[in-house]
Amino acid sequence: MSISNESKNLEPNKGGIETRQVANTKMIDFETFHDKSHFWGRLTLWSVIILTLMVPAYLSFVLGYHPGWNVILAGFTAYASIVALVWAIEPISYYPVLGVSGTYIAFLTGNIGNMCLPCASVAQSVVGAEPGTKKGELTATLAIATASLVNIIILIFVILGGSYLISLMPDSVVDTFRFVLPAIFGGVIAQFAIRKPIWGVVGIAFGLFVNIGPVPRALQTFLCILGTVVVCMLLEKIKGQKGEV
Numbered sequence: 001m002s003i004s005n006e007s008k009n010l011e012p013n014k015g016g017i018e019t020r021q022v023a024n025t026k027m028i029d030f031e032t033f034h035d036k037s038h039f040w041g042r043l044t045l046w047s048v049i050i051l052t053l054m055v056p057a058y059l060s061f062v063l064g065y066h067p068g069w070n071v072i073l074a075g076f077t078a079y080a081s082i083v084a085l086v087w088a089i090e091p092i093s094y095y096p097v098l099g100v101s102g103t104y105i106a107f108l109t110g111n112i113g114n115m116c117l118p119c120a121s122v123a124q125s126v127v128g129a130e131p132g133t134k135k136g137e138l139t140a141t142l143a144i145a146t147a148s149l150v151n152i153i154i155l156i157f158v159i160l161g162g163s164y165l166i167s168l169m170p171d172s173v174v175d176t177f178r179f180v181l182p183a184i185f186g187g188v189i190a191q192f193a194i195r196k197p198i199w200g201v202v203g204i205a206f207g208l209f210v211n212i213g214p215v216p217r218a219l220q221t222f223l224c225i226l227g228t229v230v231v232c233m234l235l236e237k238i239k240g241q242k243g244e245v
Contacts, residue, residue: 030134034100041104048108053129070089089222097121099137102144109148114181118188121146125191198235203228 060066090112097120098106106116121131123143129135165176175203185207193200206227210220 031145034230037101037104039109041101044108045104085219086221089219093143093222093225097131097136098123098140098144099132102137102140104142105141106150109151110145111151114184115147115151119143122189122191125195199228200233202231202235206231 007084066137094106094112096118097117102120104110106120109116120140121142122133123129124136124139124159127135127139131132131140185203189200189203192203203224206224209215209227215223
């Protein structure tokens with residue numbers, strides 16, 4: 001990882017033509033990059049949390065629309081009982097692919113499972129970067145940042161006219177929207193299956209198991225990702241040991 005602070009001096013040469021000379025180039029190591037990622041990541045996330053809480057706080061304590069703490073706690077408990085486990089599982093299971101900087105951006109922008117993670121995975125596959133490496137993290141970060149910017153631009157138009165356009169669509173078309181997320185994950189599996197067909201078989205097998213088997217919904221994504229990664233790593237290890245014999 002390098003960041004260039006270049007002060008370029010334009011000096012005429014003997015023939016009267018100006019030449020550029022790079023005076024200073026500042027290099028930073030990956031540890032410094034992570035330190036900066038932690039600083040700006042925590043700052044932006046806490047800023048968003050505070051700004052998000054300001055709206056209900058204003059409605060509750062300034063305008064007098066507070067519903068009561070019993071209602072708030074009941075709603076929070078009902079919601080947490082479904083997704084509380086995911087709050088701990090997602091950062092752990094997604095981190096190997098996203099890296100430090102990618103994790104901050106992904107959890108700030110949202111749409112991790114259906115946008116950030118697939119974009120990072122596909123980008124890493126295209127450039128040949130392994131998840132968990134420096135190249136893999138930088139690739140994931142750039143992919144997530146680009147996807148987030150595109151998503152924001154599209155959302156501007158969707159928010160302004162999306163509801164109207166959907167109201168004009170027939171029900172048969174609207175019903176197909178539920179297949180968007182499976183299609184995205186299918187594309188990710190295909191990227192890996194082309195390179196290693198056995199990986200695709202393992203991924204599909206775990207996908208069928210967590211959806212058909214008696215697996216709690218909160219654990220489905222975690223078990224599918226963890227199981228696929230562990231089995232594929234074991235297969236590669238066994239393959240490597242056989243190759244050494």
